Amino acid sequence: MEADGATANRRPLKSRGTRWAAAAARVALASGISADGVSILGMAISLVGAAVLVTAFADPWHFVIGAAAVQLRLLCNMLDGMVAVEGGRKSLYGPIYNELPDRLEDSLLLVAAGYAADPRLGLILGLTAALLAAICAYVRLLGGTLGQPQDFVGPQAKPHRMFALTVGLIAAILGGDPRLCLLVVLGIICAGTLLTIVRRTLRISKRLREAQ
Numbered sequence: 001m002e003a004d005g006a007t008a009n010r011r012p013l014k015s016r017g018t019r020w021a022a023a024a025a026r027v028a029l030a031s032g033i034s035a036d037g038v039s040i041l042g043m044a045i046s047l048v049g050a051a052v053l054v055t056a057f058a059d060p061w062h063f064v065i066g067a068a069a070v071q072l073r074l075l076c077n078m079l080d081g082m083v084a085v086e087g088g089r090k091s092l093y094g095p096i097y098n099e100l101p102d103r104l105e106d107s108l109l110l111v112a113a114g115y116a117a118d119p120r121l122g123l124i125l126g127l128t129a130a131l132l133a134a135i136c137a138y139v140r141l142l143g144g145t146l147g148q149p150q151d152f153v154g155p156q157a158k159p160h161r162m163f164a165l166t167v168g169l170i171a172a173i174l175g176g177d178p179r180l181c182l183l184v185v186l187g188i189i190c191a192g193t194l195l196t197i198v199r200r201t202l203r204i205s206k207r208l209r210e211a212q
Helices: 019-031 035-053 062-084 094-117 121-145 158-174 178-211
Strands: none
Touching: 019 062, 035 062, 035 094, 062 094, 062 158, 094 121, 094 158, 094 178, 121 158, 121 178, 158 178
């Protein structure tokens, strides 16, 4: 989720500077919730979204609920950093809540979307997307352990993955073939995330060479 440590390693988000984001942060701060509490809320929302998605074909509107859960998860991902940094509510365990919930949320939503698409091929794509998302985050953190700024470059960083997933879920109820919509989107997420892993790795390697 949003950086709970040095602001230099926070994910650059244009939305963080908007009026609605500032208003949402004020509401969160007024409620007394901690940054870690916002992170936990994001996990709970993702768990609900995943549970709804695995039963999506029992009620197509579950796709809309799932899409809402994806976006609310991202809202929590942004607010936990704003509460921690701008609100001054950093905690000792912030670095843990900063990263671990994100990995769980990615896996829950991507795997559930894959299962909703198809219990076989879709599930394989969902599992692959979740694995690649974890590796993508690992490469970002690897750069940090090497003394480099954490690299949030895409084309399929977390916000891009979640945007694609949201579009796929909405298309699943508005489009012609829900399963095909989700399979295509998960395929795009897998390919884009793999490209992101390669790109970030090359950028780390370039910085290491330049530092010699």
